Amino acid sequence: MKQAVIITGTEVKGCTYHMKEAFLQGLGGAFEVTEFTLPRDMPHFCVGCKLCFFESESRCPHSDSVMPIWNAMLGADLIVFAAPVYVMRVPGQVKALLDHFGCHWMVHRPDPAMFTKRAVILTQSVGAPNAAAQKDIVTSLSWMGVPSIKRFGFGLMEGVIWDELSGRLKSRIIRKTKRFAKGFRSIKPARKSLKVRVLFFISKQMHKGVLKKETTPGADNRHWIEQGWLKGKDNSV
Numbered sequence: 303m304k305q306a307v308i309i310t311g312t313e314v315k316g317c318t319y320h321m322k323e324a325f326l327q328g329l330g331g332a333f334e335v336t337e338f339t340l341p342r343d344m345p346h347f348c349v350g351c352k353l354c355f356f357e358s359e360s361r362c363p364h365s366d367s368v369m370p371i372w373n374a375m376l377g378a379d380l381i382v383f384a385a386p387v388y389v390m391r392v393p394g395q396v397k398a399l400l401d402h403f404g405c406h407w408m409v410h411r412p413d414p415a416m417f418t419k420r421a422v423i424l425t426q427s428v429g430a431p432n433a434a435a436q437k438d439i440v441t442s443l444s445w446m447g448v449p450s451i452k453r454f455g456f457g458l459m460e461g462v463i464w465d466e467l468s469g470r471l472k473s474r475i476i477r478k479t480k481r482f483a484k485g486f487r488s489i490k491p492a493r494k495s496l497k498v499r500v501l502f503f504i505s506k507q508m509h510k511g512v513l514k515k516e517t518t519p520g521a522d523n524r525h526w527i528e529q530g531w532l533k534g535k536d537n538s539v
């Protein structure tokens with residue numbers, strides 16, 4: 303069975319929650335679903351120790367919270383982020399999680415499993431455009447190598463409390479989100495996009511340059527050599 307991971311950027315069982323539930327219903331049982339809710343499941347800010355960059359993500363002081371989410375993303379056919387818009391951007395708890403994934407950006411140690419992933423970003427706001435908040439997530443996923451990222455956003459307009467929205471609006475949100483989700487029921491792995499290829503090429507040139515200056519390869523270049531993307535100084539791959 304295909305796997306989906308859903309990361310919801312609020313613990314409130316409000317508008318984001320109902321959108322996420324409608325999306326799940328729209329998937330129609332085609333996926334085994336693993337869910338995480340923020341900040342509950344990853345309540346930490348990056349402390350800037352840089353152990354993930356210089357040594358390993360397993361050395362992160364928050365690896366107990368971060369690694370289960372990262373591993374679920376690696377194993378998923380579909381990665382879903384559902385979040386409200388906070389002050390025109392993604393909520394801090396989502397950004398805090400994305401910060402912890404910096405070591406998996408292509409300028410560091412991308413995981414090739416990401417190069418065929420499909421991702422979905424569900425957002426809603428009371429009225430503000432959703433694009434900037436969605437872009438915060440798109441930027442991270444793109445630099446991690448995810449080639450297919452679809453966005454779906456709503457402007458509630460009527461208010462911010464789910465139970466106070468009109469029945470008409472609630473059913474419109476649910477209907478449209480379910481319909482959007484149906485399109486993912488029979489997904490196949492995505493192809494490496496031109497954007498991902500370009501980012502990978504730029505990152506490879508950068509890593510090559512760094513490798514020339516290194517007496518022994520650092521954690522990032524060891525990864526690139528192990529993956530066969532760069533030749534080691536002794537020509538090892």
Ligand SMILES: Cc1cc2nc3c(=O)[nH]c(=O)nc-3n(C[C@H](O)[C@H](O)[C@H](O)COP(=O)(O)O)c2cc1C
Binds near residue numbers: 315430
């Ligand atoms: C701290 C905070 C900041 C928000 N900022 C915006 C905003 O800039 N623009 C907007 O249209 N809605 C904003 N909202 C409303 C949310 O995007 C969302 O519509 C609302 O929280 C309902 O979703 P929920 O039930 O999932 O929390 C904000 C809400 C909160 C709590």
